[in-house]
Each structure stands twice: as C-alpha cells, then as structure tokens.
Amino acid sequence: MLETDTITAEDVAAAAGVSRWTVARAFKKDASISRKTRDKVLAVARDLGYVPDLHAAGLAADRSNLVALIFDDFDNPHKLVILERMTRIVQQHGWAAITINSGGPDGATEALQSARQRRVDAAVMIGTEFDDELLSTATEARRLKKLVVFARESLCKGTISIHCDDERAMAEIAEHITACGRRRPLFLAGPETQSAGLRRAELFNASWTSRHGSPSPIVHVGAYASDTAYHRLLEVFGALGGLNAVDVVVCENDIIAIGAMDALRHGLGLHVPQDVGVVGFDDITLAAAPSYALTTYRQPISSMVEALVEILESGETPASVTALEGRLVVRSSL
Amino acid sequence: MLETDTITAEDVAAAAGVSRWTVARAFKKDASISRKTRDKVLAVARDLGYVPDLHAAGLAADRSNLVALIFDDFDNPHKLVILERMTRIVQQHGWAAITINSGGPDGATEALQSARQRRVDAAVMIGTEFDDELLSTATEARRLKKLVVFARESLCKGTISIHCDDERAMAEIAEHITACGRRRPLFLAGPETQSAGLRRAELFNASWTSRHGSPSPIVHVGAYASDTAYHRLLEVFGALGGLNAVDVVVCENDIIAIGAMDALRHGLGLHVPQDVGVVGFDDITLAAAPSYALTTYRQPISSMVEALVEILESGETPASVTALEGRLVVRSSL
DNA sequence: CATGTGCTTGCACGCGCGTGCAAGAAGATT
DNA sequence: AATCTTCTTGCACGCGCGTGCAAGCACATG
Numbered sequence: 201m202l203e204t205d206t207i208t209a210e211d212v213a214a215a216a217g218v219s220r221w222t223v224a225r226a227f228k229k230d231a232s233i234s235r236k237t238r239d240k241v242l243a244v245a246r247d248l249g250y251v252p253d254l255h256a257a258g259l260a261a262d263r264s265n266l267v268a269l270i271f272d273d274f275d276n277p278h279k280l281v282i283l284e285r286m287t288r289i290v291q292q293h294g295w296a297a298i299t300i301n302s303g304g305p306d307g308a309t310e311a312l313q314s315a316r317q318r319r320v321d322a323a324v325m326i327g328t329e330f331d332d333e334l335l336s337t338a339t340e341a342r343r344l345k346k347l348v349v350f351a352r353e354s355l356c357k358g359t360i361s362i363h364c365d366d367e368r369a370m371a372e373i374a375e376h377i378t379a380c381g382r383r384r385p386l387f388l389a390g391p392e393t394q395s396a397g398l399r400r401a402e403l404f405n406a407s408w409t410s411r412h413g414s415p416s417p418i419v420h421v422g423a424y425a426s427d428t429a430y431h432r433l434l435e436v437f438g439a440l441g442g443l444n445a446v447d448v449v450v451c452e453n454d455i456i457a458i459g460a461m462d463a464l465r466h467g468l469g470l471h472v473p474q475d476v477g478v479v480g481f482d483d484i485t486l487a488a489a490p491s492y493a494l495t496t497y498r499q500p501i502s503s504m505v506e507a508l509v510e511i512l513e514s515g516e517t518p519a520s521v522t523a524l525e526g527r528l529v530v531r532s533s534l
Numbered sequence: 535m536l537e538t539d540t541i542t543a544e545d546v547a548a549a550a551g552v553s554r555w556t557v558a559r560a561f562k563k564d565a566s567i568s569r570k571t572r573d574k575v576l577a578v579a580r581d582l583g584y585v586p587d588l589h590a591a592g593l594a595a596d597r598s599n600l601v602a603l604i605f606d607d608f609d610n611p612h613k614l615v616i617l618e619r620m621t622r623i624v625q626q627h628g629w630a631a632i633t634i635n636s637g638g639p640d641g642a643t644e645a646l647q648s649a650r651q652r653r654v655d656a657a658v659m660i661g662t663e664f665d666d667e668l669l670s671t672a673t674e675a676r677r678l679k680k681l682v683v684f685a686r687e688s689l690c691k692g693t694i695s696i697h698c699d700d701e702r703a704m705a706e707i708a709e710h711i712t713a714c715g716r717r718r719p720l721f722l723a724g725p726e727t728q729s730a731g732l733r734r735a736e737l738f739n740a741s742w743t744s745r746h747g748s749p750s751p752i753v754h755v756g757a758y759a760s761d762t763a764y765h766r767l768l769e770v771f772g773a774l775g776g777l778n779a780v781d782v783v784v785c786e787n788d789i790i791a792i793g794a795m796d797a798l799r800h801g802l803g804l805h806v807p808q809d810v811g812v813v814g815f816d817d818i819t820l821a822a823a824p825s826y827a828l829t830t831y832r833q834p835i836s837s838m839v840e841a842l843v844e845i846l847e848s849g850e851t852p853a854s855v856t857a858l859e860g861r862l863v864v865r866s867s868l
Numbered sequence: 869c870a871t872g873t874g875c876t877t878g879c880a881c882g883c884g885c886g887t888g889c890a891a892g893a894a895g896a897t898t
Numbered sequence: 899a900a901t902c903t904t905c906t907t908g909c910a911c912g913c914g915c916g917t918g919c920a921a922g923c924a925c926a927t928g
Contacts, residue, residue: 206596208914219878224915234876249677254651256593256914259883262540264589266652269633274618275819277611284608287635296652299603299633301621317588318630343583426823458823466824485609489760489792490800491825542884553908558885568906590884593913 207250216244227252254296258319267512268315270300270308272327276424276455278482282326282351282501289505295321295512305329312340322346322512328394328424332356348508351499352397353521362507364499365523367403372528373450373479373497374407380534382448382477385416386440388429388460389452392420400452400481417445421456429459434467447476448534454480454487454496461492461533477534493531500524541584550578561586588630592653601846602649604634604642606661610758610789612816616660616685616835623839629655629846639663646674656680656846662728662758666690682842685833686731687855696841698833699857701737706862707784707813707831708741714868716782716811719750720774722763722794723786726754734786734815751779755790763793768801781810782868788814788821788830795826795867811868827865834858 209223216223218237225231226241245251258264269286271279287297298318302311308330315323323344325335330349335356341347347359354361377385387404389395405415417440421432433449440446449464451457457480464470464478472478480487480496487494507522543557550557552571559565560575579585592598603620605613621631632652636645642664649657657678659669664683669690675681681693688695711719721738723729739749751774755766767783774780783798785791791814798804798812806812814821814830821828841856 206914210914220915221879222877225877228916232876237876249673251647251651253653253914255589255598255653256883257916259590259593259885260914260916262883262916266632271621274614277614280608280611280614283617283633284635287633288637291635291648296632296634296648298600298630299617299621300630301618301625303622313585314625314630317585319587319589339583426819430824462824485760486820490764490796540884544884554885555909556907559907562886566906571906587884590913591886593915594884594886596886596913 206253207248209250209252212241212245212248212250215248216241224252262319264319264321265295266318266320267295267297268300268311268318268320268323269297270302270311270315270323270325270327270330272302272304272308272329273424274301276453276482277484277486278454279326281482281484285501285505286324286508289502289509290512293509293513295509302327302329305334308334309338309340312338312344316340316343320344322348322508324348324350324508326350328352328390328397331394331397332359335359346511348511350504350508353399353523355521360511361521362504362511363521363523364504364526366398366400367406369481369497369526369528370400370403371407374404374411376495376528376530377448377450377477377479377534378411380448380473380477382534383412384445384447385450386446386448387416387418387450387452388433388456389418389420390424390456391422394424395420395452398452404450416450421459424453424455426455426459426462429456430463430467433460433463437463437468443470443475448473448479449476450479452481454482454484454494456480457494457496457533458486458492461494473532473534479534483529487529488531493533495529495531495534497526497528499526540587541582543584543586546575546579546582546584549582550575558586596653598653598655599629600652600654601629601631602634602645602652602654602657603631604636604645604649604657604659604661604664606636606638606642606663607758608635610787610816611818611820612788613660615818619835619839620658620842623836623843624846627843627847629843636661636663639668642668643672643674646672646678650674650677654678656682656842658682658684658842660684662686662724662731665728665731666693669693680845682845684838684842687733687857689855694845695855696838696845697855697857698838698860700732700734701740703815703831703860703862704734704737705741708738708745710829710862710864711782711784711811711813711868712745714782714807714811716868717746718779718781719784720780720782721750721752721784721786722767722790723752723754724758724790725756728758729754729786732786738784750784755793758787758789760789760793760796763790764797764801767794767797771797771802777804777809782807782813783810784813786815788816788818788828790814791828791830791867792820792826795828807866807868813868817863821863822865827867829865829868830863831860832863833860 209220212223213220225233226238300311349361387401389401401418421429449460480494483496483498543554546557547554559567560572634645683695723735735752755763783794814828817830817832
C-alpha cells in the first residue's frame with residue numbers, strides 16, 4: 201500500500217479554506233451548514249480521499265457504531281444466514297459488526313470483555329450455550345451498553361431478547377403433524393443443557409398434549425451435529441419400539457433433522473415420509489436440497505435483525521422481549 | 535445494564551496511588567515497571583473491573599488490533615469454516631475481526647472504505663468476486679495498511695495473497711482419478727467471471743493433458759449454488775454424450791459437487807460412483823455426510839490463518855504470495 | 869441607515885491512552 | 899559516606915474528532 205499517511209479533517213479544511221469543524225459538519229446529516237460550503241468541502245474531501253475516522257469519532261462521541269456478534273459455534277450453517285442478514289442490515293444503518301468466537305461457554309466472559317474493550321454499542325449473543333444462568337453471573341455483561349440475546353428467549357434481567365415465537369411455531373408443527381395423520385411423534389432435542397434454554401421440546405409437548413392427551417417422548421442428542429443425531433437415533437429407535445412407536449421425528453433444528461433422515465434412510469432402510477416423517481427447524485439451505493426436501497420452520501431472521509436495529513437506534517435500554525412470527529415451510533419429508 | 539459509567543486508567547491510578555501511566559505500564563508486556571507495583575495495579579484494576587480501552591489505545595498508537603474480513607457471499611458453508619478459524623486464531627493473538635458483507639462485487643469499494651474508516655490493521659478479502667482487476671482499480675485498497683487476498687491467488691501489486699496450492703491440488707485430483715481408472719472427466723466450474731480467478735479448471739486440465747494427451751471439457755455453472763449446478767448438469771450431460779463422454783465430474787467446489795451428485799442420482803437415475811464419480815473441493819461438513827460421502831480436497835485453512843497472523847505481526851508489508859499444501863480426502867464418491 | 873433575526877462558522881475542551889524524555893528512587897561501587 | 903548506575907515513575911504532547919457556545923455574517927425590516 202502506498203499512501204498510508206492518514207488524511208484528516210484538518211487537511212481537508214486547509215484545502216477547502218474552512219475550519220476543521222466545518223468539515224465535520226459537511227459530513228454530518230442535519231448539521232447547520234450552508235449548501236454551498238458543504239458541497240465544496242465534500243468535493244475536496246472526495247479528491248483527497250478523506251473519510252471521517254470512525255475510531256476517533258467514537259472516542260469523542262462515546263458511540264462506536266460497532267456491535268459485537270458473539271457466536272458459540274460455527275458448525276450450523278444457519279449461523280451463516282444469521283451472519284449474512286446481521287452484517288448486511290446493520291451495515292445499511294451505519295454500524296459495523298465485529299464477530300467474536302467465544303470458543304465454547306467458558307469463553308463467554310472473555311468474549312464479553314473483548315466486546316467491552318472495543319466500546320461496542322451492543323453485544324449480541326447468538327448461541328444456545330449462552331444461557332440465562334451464564335448471563336446473570338457474568339459481571340462483564342453488566343458493563344455493556346446493551347446486551348442482546350438473539351434467537352433465544354431470555355428472561356435474564358437487563359437483557360434484551362429477540363427471537364422467534366417458538367410457542368406458536370411448535371403449535372403449528374403439532375398441527376401440521378396432526379393434519380398429516382401422524383400420531384406417534386418422537387422429539388429429537390439437542391444436548392440437555394443447551395436445549396433447555398430453547399424450550400422447544402417443552403412447547404411442542406404442551407401443544408401436542410392439549411391435542412392428543414399424552415406427550416411425545418423426548419430424546420436428547422449429545423451435540424447439535426448431524427452425525428451425532430444419526431447415531432443417537434439408531435441407538436434409540438428400536439428401543440422405543442420402532443415403527444410401532446414412532447411415525448414422525450420432530451427435531452429441534454435442521455442439523456439434527458438431517459442426521460435423523462440419514463439414519464432413517466441409510467441406517468434403518470426406511471422411507472421418508474412414507475414410514476416415518478421428519479420435521480426440522482431453521483430452514484437451512486440444505487433443507488431445500490432434493491436429497492432432503494425437509495419440512496421445517498423458518499425463523500424471521502430479517503425481521504429479527506430489523507428489531508435489533510431499532511433497539512440500537514433507540515436511546516433507551518429497555519429490558520425487552522421481542523417474539524416474532526416465522527412460518528412453516530412444507531416440503532416432502534412430511 | 536447498570537454500571538455503564540466507563541472506568542478509566544485514571545480511576546485505577548487514583549485507587550492504587552500511582553499515576554495513570556504506571557497503570558498503562560502494568561498492562562503492557564515488557565514495560566519497565568517493578569513487580570510489586572504491577573501486581574498492586576493489576577489487583578486494583580481487577581477489583582474495579584478495569585480493562586484498557588482498545589479504541590483509545592488504537593487512536594493513540596495508530597494500531598487498532600482490528601482486521602476486517604470482507605466476504606462476498608454467505609451461502610457456502612465453507613465460509614463458516616474460514617470464519618471460525620479466522621476469528622479464533624486471530625483472537626488468540628490479540629486481534630478482533632470485523633466482518634463486512636460486501637453484498638456483491640459493487641460493494642467492494644464501500645467495504646474497503648468501511649474498513650479504512652475503522653483503521654483496521656489489515657483487510658482480508660474472502661471471495662471469488664474480488665478479482666485482481668477489481669483490486670487494482672480500487673483506490674481505497676491503496677490506502678489500507680495491508681490488503682490480503684485469502685484463499686485465492688492474487689498477483690495484484692501491493693497485495694498479499696494467502697492460498698492453497700491449487701496447482702498441486704489439481705494434480706493430485708487428476709492422479710486420483712487416473713488411479714481409479716476414469717478417463718472421461720468433465721470439469722464443472724463456477725461462473726465464468728469468478729472461476730477464472732481460481733484457475734482450477736485451467737490447472738486441472740494442465741495436469742490432465744500432460745497425463746492423457748487431451749483436455750477435459752469444461753462447463754461453467756451460473757452460480758456457486760447446488761441447485762444451479764444441479765440444473766446445469768442435467769442440461770449438459772446428455773448433450774455431451776452422457777455416460778459415453780463422462781465417467782467422473784470434477785467440481786470446482788463442494789457446493790457444486792453436491793448439486794452434481796443430486797443431479798446424477800435424482801435427476802438422471804445414475805449411481806455414484808459406479809456410473810459416474812464425483813470429486814469436490816473444500817471438504818465442507820456436508821461432504822462427510824453419509825448421503826454424500828464426497829471425495830474432496832481440503833484446504834489448510836488453519837495454516838493459512840497462521841500465515842495471516844504472521845503477516846499481521848510482521849511490521850513490513852511484503853507484497854507476498856503464500857501457497858500452502860492441502861490434502862485429498864478420499865470418500866466413496868470416487 | 870440603524871437595528872434585529874436567523875443562519876454559518878470558529879473554537880476551547882475533552883474522549884482515554886501511547887510515546888519519549890526527564891526526574892526521582894534504589895541499589896552498587898569506591 | 900559520596901558518587902555513579904540502573905531501575906521506576908511522572909508528565910507534556912498528541913492521536914482525530916464531537917459538543918456546546920459565542921462570534922460573525924447576511925438579510926430583512928422600519
């Protein structure tokens with residue numbers, strides 16, 4: 201790189217024959233500056249390749265225009281969808297996103313501290329590992345301007361939660377299964393510790409029980425990973441009673457659903473959906489692939505990010521909970 | 535959040551009975567400070583919950599400890615692998631990563647400018663849309679401290695390129711195919727404009743021709759997307775001569791390979807690898823799924839990121855090219 | 869032409885910390 | 899005990915820009 205010498209507002213001011221502050225005004229919307237000087241300054245700035253230093257601006261204004269996106273894992277492609285929406289929409293509104301890899305639950309404190317050191321306007325926690333207990337004990341969390349829990353309902357004090365209305369979602373799934381004539385669901389949930397925070401198994405059973413009197417069995421998978429789900433299902437399917445006990449597998453997310461489908465088809469030689477139906481959650485890209493054609497529930501990620509932007513732009517820090525409605529995407533797995 | 539009042543080095547200094555600069559020294563490795571005062575300061579800092587403000591530090595030292603990761607798309611799960619390694623390893627060395635969504639090639643300039651505004655120590659471009667022509671015409675690129683092109687060879691002046699040794703990779707693939715007895719490869723490449731930068735088709739054919747005399751046909755897919763690849767292969771397979779003309783499909787990446795496998799199996803009713811073999815590139819998680827069991831080539835992402843860290847830590851800005859060796863992962867698709 | 873109003877512009881001060889130098893403290897030397 | 903080192907510590911200045919206020923200006927009014 202050749203011209204690394206940073207060019208400041210001072211330089212532009214000198215070249216345009218105005219003061220440094222006038223240059224700042226030219227770049228500030230709704231600033232009191234005459235049309236003529238603004239145009240002149242902007243033109244000079246363009247020639248010189250000047251852009252305001254957001255770093256210094258943040259320091260002065262105590263507003264970094266930075267949000268931290270803290271992820272607990274990067275295995276689920278759904279994270280990529282979230283990241284895409286998040287970065288794109290947030291950028292459109294003038295923020296930049298710093299992505300922090302917490303590297304597991306133990307790293308949460310460190311991640312939060314790192315966010316604070318960068319003066320982020322908000323830290324967004326994305327991942328089931330970040331449960332309310334962890335958040336309520338993390339003192340770092342108290343020191344952030346805003347703490348948002350994304351894609352999971354959080355009742356933690358001082359925390360802002362933006363998520364899909366899972367209660368409604370699970371009710372819709374229960375209804376769809378019922379409409380398809382299935383009566384023997386098996387709920388395949390994630391790791392017991394993490395899955396609890398999502399409450400999907402619980403919500404599904406609440407809805408299912410209200411319709412059919414008795415709950416569905418729940419089996420936990422050791423990790424949100426297809427191969428783990430694959431082996432887990434093989435392990436329990438026969439023990440539960442095989443086809444006599446299960447005619448549809450409801451999964452906490454698509455990753456598990458993919459593993460379940462592979463297990464049913466390749467491991468047990470069954471047909472989906474003829475023998476056993478499968479329903480997922482998230483609608484990852486792969487769910488639409490002809491090999492899977494998974495019926496799943498799509499979270500309203502874009503709306504959720506819009507909600508985040510609103511919270512970013514609002515001055516106050518309301519300890520709020522926003523639940524948005526997604527939609528069931530019916531394909532051929534049920 | 536309750537205690538939003540930022541606590542500065544000044545506060546710690548007062549509480550510890552030293553000057554602000556001594557506090558700074560306590561946090562600086564290899565600083566000239568006595569063991570005793572450092573321990574005292576650090577203890578006070580911990581009690582008060584003080585951590586140095588990296589924002590202000592960056593402003594003062596002209597070093598933000600920030601790198602920008604600029605992505606052109608978020609559809610390929612391989613990006614997630616890169617992101618995970620990138621954030622994790624870079625964090626371990628004291629940097630934080632800001633993720634920028636360029637939203638297509640037109641957004642590259644804007645993304646670069648955004649990176650500059652944040653005073654990043656380096657901007658890393660990840661994606662085939664960022665070709666050398668674009669980079670050489672982008673004046674913003676000249677103003678960054680370091681510009682790194684990741685996972686693609688770049689010969690652009692002033693640019694640092696870190697990538698997998700594709701020449702060797704394609705030679706290994708050609709050798710494997712040959713060893714498996716296949717003699718009629720079809721190369722399924724990405725969009726013509728983007729694929730050119732990767733040069734994989736070209737490199738494969740160089741190797742193939744040297745072994746068997748004549749090159750493999752090359753078919754371009756309109757997008758790096760499975761369904762696009764699916765339809766494209768269906769479209770051209772018969773026209774090329776079907777099984778008489780093709781006994782293995784070599785794909786520019788796994789996403790295309792997945793689409794190709796689906797097309798061969800579900801679209802054409804063929805068997806993989808019995809009728810036609812498939813080889814991919816990247817080794818995404820899905821490649822290991824039993825439904826695909828894709829033979830593919832794994833790029834040495836971790837080593838590549840380590841190389842990036844080395845470049846970050848080295849003061850100079852060598853316009854360098856680093857090509858690292860990956861490895862072929864043989865599964866059952868060939 | 870004098871006065872008042874509203875729009876522009878300039879500026880002191882501060883955001884939190886790093887750098888380099890000089891003053892001070894502690895230990896070593898004769 | 900006096901002096902010299904070496905280690906510690908304090909400080910002026912600056913990084914690039916935002917905020918709030920006051921001075922400057924143009925124009926309209928009487």
